[in-house]
Amino acid sequence: MKPRGDVKGLTIEKLDKLQPTASHVEGRRLLDRASRSSVTLSDCGDGGYSETEPMLAERRLSAEEADEEEEEEEEVEERPRALPNMPKESPLAMALQILLPFLLAGFGTVSAGMVLDIVQHWEAFQFITEIFILVPALLGLKGNLEMTLASRLSTAVNVGKMDSPIEKWNLIIGNLALKQVQATVVGFLAAVAAVVLGWIPEGKFQMSHAVLLCSSSVATAFIASLLQGFLMVGVIVGSKKTGINPDNVATxxxxxxxxxxxxxxxxxxxxxxxxxxxTYPYVSSLVCAFFMCLTPLWIVISSKHPASRTLLYSGWEPVITAMVISSIGGLILDKTVSDPDLAGIVVYTPVINGIGGNLVAIQASRISTHLHFHCAPGEVPEEAKGCYYPCRTFWGSGANHRSAQVLLLLVIPGHILFLYTIHLMKSGHTTLTPIFMSVYLSAAMLQVLLLLCISDWMVHSMWRSGKDPDSFSIPYLTALGDLLGTALLALSFHFLWVIGDQDSDVGD
Incomplete structure (x- = not known):
């Protein structure tokens, strides 16, 4: 055991000078608490730093430490601690806060579906169909990176870790740099997965197409991640200033x-x-090399901040696994788009995937914030102990079952609004018949129902195992949203084709 030295520039002697009325025991108690709640780079390197610790207002104590502190507190006058209050909100206030961002996100996915419906006829998409495999993986980066960043910073705001300007900017800069590293690496791996998944069924491989896929994927991931990162920081800071719970609006x-x-x-x-x-075959290679060479710079910046430094080593499992899951959804999309009988699926894929991912990200972020407030890492509330059962997500004594109900109620009216928006814009290749709408809405409802149940189980399981759900759960959940959405949508279109509810000329 090394002797306990300065902690953030404080020693026992300095504490005694600063607080002459406090006893030596009181100074020691404050010093011990400061040493437990502070995080240094050496702590990260020694492996004693948990991913959940940066988000905690104060680390919970073990039984022995608690008894020791109680004995010390008996000798001094008890002083109240100023901890942030967990935001309280009614179901109506929650729904109103969620509604506007939900509609904005929905219209964003509708716009993305219309863009995909147009660009599928471009030469690059026609002759290099593996680009369709990239689409869910790259669109899923918002779940892997942007939503994860939003969830981490939302929790930091709610537990008071962004009250100090220095601590706030350390969190923001470190997380943005970390996100750029992850975006570059995941973009490259997504291109490799697209090349492999495209080569296996066809048995054909073209180096020029593979390099183009890598360049397009890395450049897209890097630029989009940078733009959305700045947007996220603005949303989080703005939510804090306006008094809105960022868990409801950020993701x-x-x-x-x-x-x-x-x-x-x-x-x-x-x-x-x-x-x-x-004409210039070397351009693709240069573009890819340029963005890859920036990676060491982002690694150096992110390693200077404790929270992002830890995730720089431990945060790869969820984003890479989520990329693989999304790529499987992309393979389904690639095979479905190539079938002329199912031409209408393209415009609806970003919509159903995006809406499902948005709703489940809100729920995961809210559950994670609740756990950071009320439970020590490795411990879960009483209602979450024992075997999981689906009714627990929507009914019971838990703190987040009301939000699950609100999110589930938004699915049907939201999708109806977005379907009619696509119809009014004369996009897509499918007429909105009653049979089509019934099948589509059933698929969307089943997708969100499954995702909310999975999120309840997954977030509590990760917290029980000592992993921070803000960093680990949302990539898995949004990737599962992409896979479930694409698979259920493909099954729906196959079913509609079989029963005769088919047309492929709308919007041409």
């Missing part, structure tokens, strides 16, 4: 323009690089 706004921005950048870059293939 939907992260997705409101995320799909549209990402898809537009992907289409523009891939089409531009495709036109350069014959």
């Amino acid at each position: 939907p706004i992260a997705a409101s323009f995320g799909d549209l921005i990402t898809l537009a950048i992907l289409a523009w870059i891939s089409q531009g690089l495709y036109k350069c293939l014959d």
Whole structure:
């Protein structure tokens, strides 16, 4: 055991000088508490730093530490601690806070679907169909990175970790740099997955197409992540100043323009690089090399901040696994789009995937914030102990079952509004018949129902295992949303084709 030295520049002697009325025992108690709640780079390197610790207002004590502190507190006058209050809100206030970001996110996904419906006819998408495999993986980055950033910073705001300007900017800069590292690496791996998944069934491989996919994916991931990162920081800071719970608004706004921005950048870059293939074949390689060479810079910046430094080493599992899951959804999309009988699926894919991911991200963020407030890492509330059962998510004594009910009630009216928006814009290739709407809405409802149940189980399980749900759960949940949404939508269109509710000329 090394002797306990200075903690944030404080020693026992200095504490005694600063607080002459406090006893030596009181000074020691404050010093012990400061040493437990502070985080240093050396702590990270020694592996004694938990991902959940930066978000906690104060680390919970073990039984022995608690007894020791109680004995010390008996010798001094008890002083009240100023801890932030958990935001209280009625179901109506919650619904109103969620509604506007939910609608913005929904119209953003509708716009992305319309853009995808247009660009699917571009030369790059026609001759390099593996780009369709990239679409869910890159659109899923908003869940892997942007929504995860939004959830982490929302929890930080609610537990008071962004009250200090220095601590606030340390969190923001470290997390933004970490996000750029992850975006670059995941973009590259998504391109590799697209090349492999496209090569396996067809048995054909073209190096020029593979390099174009890598360049398009890395550049899109980097640029879109940077733009959306700045947007997220503005939303979180603005929510704090206006008194709005950022858990309700940050994750939907992260997705409101995320799909549209990402898809537009992907289409523009891939089409531009495709036109350069014959005349300037080296351009794709240079673009990919440029963005990859920036990675060490972002690593250095993120490693200077304790919270992001920890995730720089431990935060890869969820984002890479989520990318693989989304790529499988992209393979389903690629095979479905190539079937002329199912041409109408393209415009609805970003909508159903995006809405499901947005709603489940809100729920996961709210549950995570509640756990950070009321439970020590590794411990869960009484209602979450024992075997999981689906009714627990929507009914019971838990703190977040009301939010699950509100989110589930938004599914049907939200999708109806978005379907009619697509219809009024004369986009897509499917007529809104009663049979089509019934099948589509059933698929959307089943997707969100499953995601909310999975999020309840997953967030509590990760917290029980000592992992921070803000960093680990949302990538898995949004990727599952992409996979479930694409698979259920493909099954729905196959079913509609079988029963004869089919047309492929609307919007042509």
